[in-house]
Amino acid sequence: MPSILIVDDEKSIRFALREILEDENYEVDEAADGVEALKKLSSNSYDAVLSDIKMPKMDGITLLEKAIEEGVDTPFIMISAHGTIDTAVDATKKGAFDFIEKPPDLNRVLLAVRNAVDKETLVKETKVLKKKIAKSTSIIGESEPIQKVFATIEKVAPSEARVLITGPNGSGKELIAKSLHKNSSRKKSPLIEVNCAAIPSELIESELFGHEKGAFTSAIKQRIGKFEQAHNGTLFLDEIGDMSLSAQAKVLRALQENVITRVGGDKEIKVNVRVLAATNKNLKEEIANGNFREDLYHRLSVIIIDVPGLNDRIDDIPLLTEHFLSLIANEYGAPAKTMDTKAIALLQKHNWTGNIRELRNVVERLIILGGANISAKDVVQFGHIG
Secondary structure: OOOOOOOOOHHHHHHHHHHHHHOOOEEEEOOOOOHHHHHHHHHOOOOOEEOOOOOOOOOOHHHHHHHHHHOOOOOOOEEEEEOOOOHHHHHHHHHOOEEEOOOOHHHHHHHHHHHHHHHHHHHHHHHHHHHHHHHHOOOOOOHHHHHHHHHHHHHHHHOOOEEEEOOOOOOHHHHHHHHHHHHOOOOOOOEEEEOOOOOOOOHHHHHHHOOOOOOOOOOOOEOOOOOHHHOOEEEEOHHHHHHHHHHHHHHHHHHHOOOEEEEEEOOOOEEOOEEEEEOOHHHHHHHOOOOHHHHHHHHHHEEEEEEEHHHHHHHHHHHHHHHHHHHHHHHHHOOOOOOOOOHHHHHOOOOOOOOHHHHHHHHHHHHHHOHHHHHEEHHHHHHHHO
């Protein structure tokens, strides 16, 4: 049930507002002035505040300002018998959600409260979602190998340097790319991802550079490619080692000249893109075998970040396991489980050919099938480890 705080020095106004709000199934609390209201805001959580402007001890505008200073982000609906456009504008500039004149029209009050509560709900949901995303995309670890990666990210992210991220499948190369973008000067612009291994070779050029209408049989309309979508942002080319040689040549030109041409077109389009690339292949071997252009390799590998496999950072397994236990339980909407030390020890002895991705799958399986405190027996039986 949404809760509303009514702040007004007139008892009759508080009573009238309480009645109408409680009839609409709102939970209502009251304060007779700004000082009392500030104390309540510091110790209670509300979905909206209905506050008079002119009050003794502390007026509504001061209350609003002090609440914002203390980190209270509850929507404020200001009420005043001295309503003017200037007052309303001032209240809005100070951070008020809405402004209502006295005597308040009850339908107008209900509409304002409903909108404020909807906004507060949306803000809360957004915060939860951001926390979930941040938690699911964070790089976890304290071992020496991963600390070296963190140190490199810290130095390289603010630059415009191209970065080649290498490492085995499932080691977290995509998270490294996201961290580089998040900590760069381009963070407010898009990070566009392309999985080069997932796109057929005949379509990769259209995917990267776009195409003009009629460029080929199925090109029924113009398409904007990933390079243009990433303009002023970051383009992440995952599994770059699987890109066709013809597409490699066009990517090389784009990196050299900062221009692209759509498939079927002849117009040169300027692009401002920072390129990050990742691969699980040894590109020097691919060059020797004629599968990868050496000049493109040198363009992409201004900085190389080699992500260690999980077998090279077994000291991080307890932290990673704890992270996945919490994350997956949260996704399922279930209480988080624990894992005993013998079970963790078994995980640390395992050969993780699938790296962190494999560990996550094992933890998920143990959450579903294991006990509340996952034991070594559970790890052997359900995790097929040991």
